[in-house]
Amino acid sequence: MYPIFRFIKRHPFKVTILTLMLVAYSFCLPDPLFSDPSSTVIESRDGDLLGARIARDGQWRFPENDNIPEKFEQCILHFEDEFFYYHPGFNPVSMVKATVKNLKAGRVVRGGSTLTQQVIRLSRKGKKRTYSEKLLEIILATRLELRHSKKKILSLYASHAPYGSNVVGLDVAAWRYFGVQPHQLSWAESATLAVLPNAPALIYPGKNQETLRKKRDRLLHKLFREDIIDSTTYALAIAEALPQKPFPLPRTAPHLLQYASRRNSGKRIRTTIDQGIQHRVNTIVKQHYEVLKQNEVYNAAILVMDVHTREVLAYTGNTPTDHRHQKDVDIIHAPRSTGSIMKPLLYAAMLDAGEMLPKTLIPDIPTQISGYSPENFDPRYDGAVAADHALSRSLNIPFVRMLQEYGLERFRDKLSGFHLKDINKPADYYGLTLILGGAESNLWDLCKTYASLASTVNHFGRTSSEYYAGEFTEPVWIAGKKVDFGKRSREKNLFDAGSIYLTFEAMKELNRPEGNEAWQYFDSSRKISWKTGTSFGNRDAWAIGVTKDYVVGVWAGNADGEGRPGLTGVTSAAPMLFAVFDALPASAPFAPPLDELTEAEVCTHSGHLATPLCPKKTIRIPMAGQRTAPCPYHHTVHLDPKRQYRVNTSCETIDHIVTESWFTLPPIMEYYYKNNHTSYKTLPPFRIDCFTEGSPVMDFIYPEAGRTVVLPKNFGGNVNPLVIKIAHSKPGATIFWYMDRKYLGQTRNFHEMAVTPEEGEHLITVMDEFGNEVKRNIRIRR
Known part of the structure; x- marks a missing residue:
C-alpha cells in the first residue's frame, strides 16, 4: 500500500486527472440508455399478444424484451458480430479489416462496428459518423459492456433496431412482417429480420425483393456452412417467400388495451385474459351484433370473471360497429x-x-x-x-x-x-x-x-x-x-x-x-x-x-x-x-351452506312461518328467518253445517257450527289474486240472521288515499272522467256510491264508477247492501 501512497503524493496532478477520467468514464453512459416512448402492449395469461397501442412519437416500439429467440440470436450474431461474446465492446480486428477493405474500394463497403457499438449508435439517434464520434462510440461501448451482460446488450439491440417505416424492434417486426411472435419465427424469417436493420431504408418488405432475398440467402448459407442448420432446413428456408404487405397487429381486446393504457402507458402487461375464452366471447358479440343492429341497437359489452381468483377472463368492451356508433367507447x-x-x-x-x-x-x-x-x-x-x-x-x-x-x-x-x-x-x-x-x-x-x-x-x-x-x-x-x-x-x-x-x-x-x-x-x-x-x-x-x-x-x-x-x-x-x-366449462352447483340454514315449517299458501291453522311444508330458511312473523292470512272461521255461510253463537248453536281454517287475503290483494288463482276460495258471508263485527270486506283500488288526481282533457277539449274502483270480498254484492254525500248510483259484480268532479277536495263514500262502508278523501286538479 505504501508505494501507492508515495505515487499519489509525488504525482497529485496525474492522479487527479486519472480520477476525473475514471469518474467521467463511470458516468459517461446515460441511465437509462434509451428514453424513447414505448407502445402499450397487453398479452394473454399465456403470453400471446392481445393488442398494442402505438407509442407517443408515432413509432411501433414495444417495451424492451430480455428474451431473445435462439434462432434470431444465431442469425444476428453470424450476420453482424460473430465474436460478440468475446470482445470488450469493440473488435480491433474487424475494424482494421473494414478500414482496409473500404480504402481499397474507395467507399464504405464493410462496417467494423460490433453489436455493442450499434446499440450505442442507436441510443445516440444517428449522430454523424465522424472519427471523434467513432471513438466516443468505442468508449461508451466498453462502458456498456461493464454495466450489462451480453444477453442484456443483445436484447437492447433487438428491442431498438430499426426495421423500416415506423417499425422498431424485433417484437413488432415479427408481428408486422410475419404475423407471429418472435419465438415462432422460422429460420428464414429470423434471417430476414437479422439482415433488415443493416439497411432498413433500402431493404423494405414488399420492395427490393431481390436484394433482400440475396442478403437473407447468404446468411442462411453461412448458417448451413457452419452447421447451425442442416441441409433440409436450409433447403426449406431458402424456398420460403419474403414478407409482402405488413400484417395488422392483433386487436383481440382493444378496450382492455384502452383501459390499460390509461393506467400503465408504455408498458408490456401480462393480463389474466384467457385468449380462447376471449376469442369465443368476441365471436358471440359479433354474431349478436348482426342481429341487434337490425333494431338499430349498435353497442354491447361482455365481461367474464373467475369467481375463485377474481381474475378477468374475457373483456369485450363493445361491438365491431363503426365510429358513428361509438365503437371505441368502453x-x-x-x-x-x-x-x-x-x-x-x-x-x-x-x-x-x-x-x-x-x-x-x-x-x-x-x-x-x-x-x-x-x-x-x-x-x-x-x-x-x-x-x-x-x-x-x-x-x-x-x-x-x-x-x-x-x-x-x-x-x-x-x-x-x-x-x-x-x-x-x-x-x-x-x-x-x-x-x-x-x-x-x-x-x-x-x-x-x-x-x-x-x-x-x-x-x-x-x-x-x-x-x-x-x-x-x-x-x-x-x-x-x-x-x-x-x-x-x-x-x-x-x-x-x-x-x-x-x-x-x-x-x-x-x-x-x-x-x-x-x-x-x-x-x-x-x-x-x-x-x-x-x-x-x-x-x-x-x-x-x-x-x-x-x-x-x-x-x-x-x-x-x-x-x-x-x-x-x-x-x-x-x-x-x-x-x-x-x-365455458360446466360448473358444479353451489354447496348449501348448512350452518347458515335451518329447516322450518312454512305455510304452503303464504310462505310465512306456519301456525297450527296452516297447511305446512318444510323448507330451508336463513337462521335469521326464524324471527319472521307467523302467517297472518289463515284464520279460524265458523260455518253453518252446509258450509255456505259464516255463523256465530248469535245465530247458531255450538253443536251445529263447523270450524275450519281459511286462507283469506285483504280485499285489494284478494281482488287480483283470485283472478290468477282459481283454487282461491272467497270467505263466505255471514248468514243474514247473525250479528257480526268483522274485518273490512271491501276497499278502494283507485284512487289511493290522499292522492291529488289530475284530470286531463281529451282531443275534443273535454275533461276525462275519474274512474273509481272498489274491491269487494263477496261476489255479486251490490254497493252504493256517493260523492260529497250526493248519490251517484250502484254497481253489482264489477265495481267501477266514472265521475267528473270539479277542482278541489272531495269525499267519496261507498256502502254495500250489508251496511259496510268505506270512505276516501281526494283532491282534483284539471
Whole structure:
C-alpha cells in the first residue's frame, strides 16, 4: 500500500486527472440508455399478444424484451458480430479489416462496428459518423459492456433496431412482417429480420425483393456452412417467400388495451385474459351484433370473471360497429341505468335481516307511495306473489314495496359495502326508484358484486363455515396479482352465506318476466343463477349470470343512450349471456351452506312461518328467518253445517257450527289474486240472521288515499272522467256510491264508477247492501 501512497503524493496532478477520467468514464453512459416512448402492449395469461397501442412519437416500439429467440440470436450474431461474446465492446480486428477493405474500394463497403457499438449508435439517434464520434462510440461501448451482460446488450439491440417505416424492434417486426411472435419465427424469417436493420431504408418488405432475398440467402448459407442448420432446413428456408404487405397487429381486446393504457402507458402487461375464452366471447358479440343492429341497437359489452381468483377472463368492451356508433367507447366502465339488476341484492338483504322468507307473499297491487306509482313491465297485477317468484319474474311493484319496508336509507347503506363507484348520491336523491334503475352503475362493478357474493358461499363451504373480511374486493386483470381476501372470521360481511345461497336458488328460475318466448334457445340443463334488467325507455339491457366458478355480465344498447322498442334484458342481453356460458366449462352447483340454514315449517299458501291453522311444508330458511312473523292470512272461521255461510253463537248453536281454517287475503290483494288463482276460495258471508263485527270486506283500488288526481282533457277539449274502483270480498254484492254525500248510483259484480268532479277536495263514500262502508278523501286538479 505504501508505494501507492508515495505515487499519489509525488504525482497529485496525474492522479487527479486519472480520477476525473475514471469518474467521467463511470458516468459517461446515460441511465437509462434509451428514453424513447414505448407502445402499450397487453398479452394473454399465456403470453400471446392481445393488442398494442402505438407509442407517443408515432413509432411501433414495444417495451424492451430480455428474451431473445435462439434462432434470431444465431442469425444476428453470424450476420453482424460473430465474436460478440468475446470482445470488450469493440473488435480491433474487424475494424482494421473494414478500414482496409473500404480504402481499397474507395467507399464504405464493410462496417467494423460490433453489436455493442450499434446499440450505442442507436441510443445516440444517428449522430454523424465522424472519427471523434467513432471513438466516443468505442468508449461508451466498453462502458456498456461493464454495466450489462451480453444477453442484456443483445436484447437492447433487438428491442431498438430499426426495421423500416415506423417499425422498431424485433417484437413488432415479427408481428408486422410475419404475423407471429418472435419465438415462432422460422429460420428464414429470423434471417430476414437479422439482415433488415443493416439497411432498413433500402431493404423494405414488399420492395427490393431481390436484394433482400440475396442478403437473407447468404446468411442462411453461412448458417448451413457452419452447421447451425442442416441441409433440409436450409433447403426449406431458402424456398420460403419474403414478407409482402405488413400484417395488422392483433386487436383481440382493444378496450382492455384502452383501459390499460390509461393506467400503465408504455408498458408490456401480462393480463389474466384467457385468449380462447376471449376469442369465443368476441365471436358471440359479433354474431349478436348482426342481429341487434337490425333494431338499430349498435353497442354491447361482455365481461367474464373467475369467481375463485377474481381474475378477468374475457373483456369485450363493445361491438365491431363503426365510429358513428361509438365503437371505441368502453362500455364495461360506463355508468348506465341498472334497471332491475339490483333486485337480488334487496332480496338477499331482507332474507339476511330476517324480515322475509323465500316464499313470503308480497302485495302486487296498484301502489302509490309519496306520489310515486311504480308499474310492472306487464301492467297486470297478481294481488300477492311469493318473494322468490317476484324475483324470478322481476316484478316491480313487489320490490318497491319491499324496499319501502326494508328502508331506503338502510338499503343505500348496504350498497356502499359493494363499492359501486357510480352510486355516489344519498338515498333521497334516488328515492324508491333505486331498485328499478333510478341509479347508475357499470358492468365492472356489478360483475364484481355478484362474484363476491358467489365467492362468499364458496369460501363458507371450504373454510369450516367462516367468512373472509376482504371478500368484496376489486377484480384482478394483471397476471401475477393475487386477491387478498383478508382474515377469516365467524362474522359475516354484508349478507350471510345462507341468504346469498337462497337468492341464487331463486335466480335459477327460467320463468322470466314478460312471458318472453326467447327462452326456447337456452339450455336449461346448466344450473345458472341469473338476472336480467331493462332501464326506463328501453335504453339499457342487462343480463348477469353466476355459477360456482364464473360470473358473466352482458350489457346491450346504444352508447349515446337512444332507447329502442324491444330492447330488453330478456331479448337482447340474455341470449349472449347463455351463449357465453355454453362456451365455458360446466360448473358444479353451489354447496348449501348448512350452518347458515335451518329447516322450518312454512305455510304452503303464504310462505310465512306456519301456525297450527296452516297447511305446512318444510323448507330451508336463513337462521335469521326464524324471527319472521307467523302467517297472518289463515284464520279460524265458523260455518253453518252446509258450509255456505259464516255463523256465530248469535245465530247458531255450538253443536251445529263447523270450524275450519281459511286462507283469506285483504280485499285489494284478494281482488287480483283470485283472478290468477282459481283454487282461491272467497270467505263466505255471514248468514243474514247473525250479528257480526268483522274485518273490512271491501276497499278502494283507485284512487289511493290522499292522492291529488289530475284530470286531463281529451282531443275534443273535454275533461276525462275519474274512474273509481272498489274491491269487494263477496261476489255479486251490490254497493252504493256517493260523492260529497250526493248519490251517484250502484254497481253489482264489477265495481267501477266514472265521475267528473270539479277542482278541489272531495269525499267519496261507498256502502254495500250489508251496511259496510268505506270512505276516501281526494283532491282534483284539471
